[in-house]
Amino acid sequence: xxxxxxxxxxxxxxxxxxxxxxxxxxxxxxxxxxxxxxxxxxxxxxxxxxxxxxxxxxxxxxxxxxxxxxxxxxxxxxxxxxxxxxxxxxxxxxxxxxxxxxxxxxxxxxxxxxxxxxxxxxxxxxxxxxxxxxxxxxxxxxxxxxxxxxxxxxxxxxxxxxxxxxxxxxxxxxxxxxxxxxxxxxxxxxxxxxxxxxxxxxxxxxxxxxxxxxxxxxxxxxxxxxxxxxxxxxxxxxxxxxxxxxxxxxxxxxxxxxxxxxxxxxxxxxxxxxxxxxxxxxxxxxxxxxxxxxxxxxxxxxxxxxxxxxxxxxxxxxxxxxxxxxxxxxxxxxxxxxxxxxxxxxxxxxxxxxxxxxxxxxxxxxxxxxxxxxxxxxxxxxxxxxxxxxxxx
Numbered sequence: 001x002x003x004x005x006x007x008x009x010x011x012x013x014x015x016x017x018x019x020x021x022x023x024x025x026x027x028x029x030x031x032x033x034x035x036x037x038x039x040x041x042x043x044x045x046x047x048x049x050x051x052x053x054x055x056x057x058x059x060x061x062x063x064x065x066x067x068x069x070x071x072x073x074x075x076x077x078x079x080x081x082x083x084x085x086x087x088x089x090x091x092x093x094x095x096x097x098x099x100x101x102x103x104x105x106x107x108x109x110x111x112x113x114x115x116x117x118x119x120x121x122x123x124x125x126x127x128x129x130x131x132x133x134x135x136x137x138x139x140x141x142x143x144x145x146x147x148x149x150x151x152x153x154x155x156x157x158x159x160x161x162x163x164x165x166x167x168x169x170x171x172x173x174x175x176x177x178x179x180x181x182x183x184x185x186x187x188x189x190x191x192x193x194x195x196x197x198x199x200x201x202x203x204x205x206x207x208x209x210x211x212x213x214x215x216x217x218x219x220x221x222x223x224x225x226x227x228x229x230x231x232x233x234x235x236x237x238x239x240x241x242x243x244x245x246x247x248x249x250x251x252x253x254x255x256x257x258x259x260x261x262x263x264x265x266x267x268x269x270x271x272x273x274x275x276x277x278x279x280x281x282x283x284x285x286x287x288x289x290x291x292x293x294x295x296x297x298x299x300x301x302x303x304x305x306x307x308x309x310x311x312x313x314x315x316x317x318x319x320x321x322x323x324x325x326x327x328x329x330x331x332x333x334x335x336x337x338x339x340x341x342x343x344x345x346x347x348x349x350x351x352x353x354x355x356x357x358x359x360x361x362x363x364x365x366x367x368x369x370x371x372x373x374x375x376x377x378x379x380x381x382x383x384x385x386x387x388x389x390x391x392x393x
Contacts (some may be wrong), residue, residue, distance in 0.1 A: 005315025008095030009087025016311035017070035030069035052090030081318025084112035085335030111318035139276035140166030152345025158210025193241030
């Protein structure tokens with residue numbers, strides 16, 4: 001099964017072609033990502049209007065490049081997948097409309113992918129991780145602990161009550177004058193700082209729920225910075241190191257609680273999976289590795305290029321849904337907000353197709369593109385060596 005994926009939800013314009021083999025293995029044939037960092041750097045963050053215009057200017061060439069690198073034409077595709085939300089609505093519209101046009105012209109199924117579901121399923125793209133697993137989704141806009149029970153089947157155990165973890169990193173960078181993108185700069189500064197110099201709070205530590213909160217930590221950092229202003233380079237490094245350590249210890253505590261709730265309600269997870277841009281932070285990855293070892297659970301962390309926004313994950317999520325006979329109508333709307341628990345999941349094989357939302361039932365991918373598709377419900381349990389390896393503990 002061959003799927004073209006398109007990603008335009010924020011400030012990366014991306015297209016990829018991914019093949020899902022009959023046995024569930026995945027091969028990334030191309031994965032082209034164009035970052036808009038230069039366009040937004042002067043503003044200290046993403047400007048939605050600039051992002052949408054940049055997607056319009058670049059997307060056609062990015063798709064053509066992805067198809068050329070894959071060595072396939074549109075006629076060989078079994079489906080066209082695009083991130084339909086959540087995200088900046090202008091960019092989402094650009095990507096979804098483009099996917100609709102390709103699907104319409106070449107008579108291919110359209111798969112409107114939830115961007116968060118794509119992150120959630122990346123561990124299956126890279127490692128064939130079996131369901132159910134515990135997902136730590138951490139990005140600029142989201143911080144969640146999620147039970148991934150199947151395609152379209154998610155239970156949220158915890159979420160942030162205010163700032164997302166990536167947002168907290170970006171705001172910290174802006175406060176300390178580190179520029180954009182902030183997360184990478186904070187991580188770089190923290191590597192040369194003293195994490196014990198500033199006693200910052202660990203929000204929500206020890207609570208019985210699995211929720212997060214980062215606004216108080218951000219405020220505490222600002223107050224510490226104001227006490228010693230003007231800041232030297234070493235002050236900045238120490239503040240970053242203290243902030244990052246506070247985040248890590250908070251994350252470990254919240255995940256330990258989330259794993260406990262997971263086991264109580266759903267049994268043992270097959271793995272702890274980290275996804276989203278923040279999972280590219282090496283210090284956080286190291287902390288997750290230690291947690292997984294202590295908690296005796298396998299750890300799966302996709303390579304950094306597949307943690308940050310990319311189109312390979314969109315194509316894979318589209319392929320996973322298409323393998324269950326799910327696709328979307330051409331009048332599907334883009335969504336600025338789209339919680340994971342509102343993603344449609346496959347119905348039992350004897351339940352018909354009524355009530356499947358937001359997707360509709362479509363012909364098996366084998367008929368759509370001339371390939372034999374695996375039957376609905378068959379889990380993927382292996383991965384092609386051509387797929388980028390994850391960190392597995």
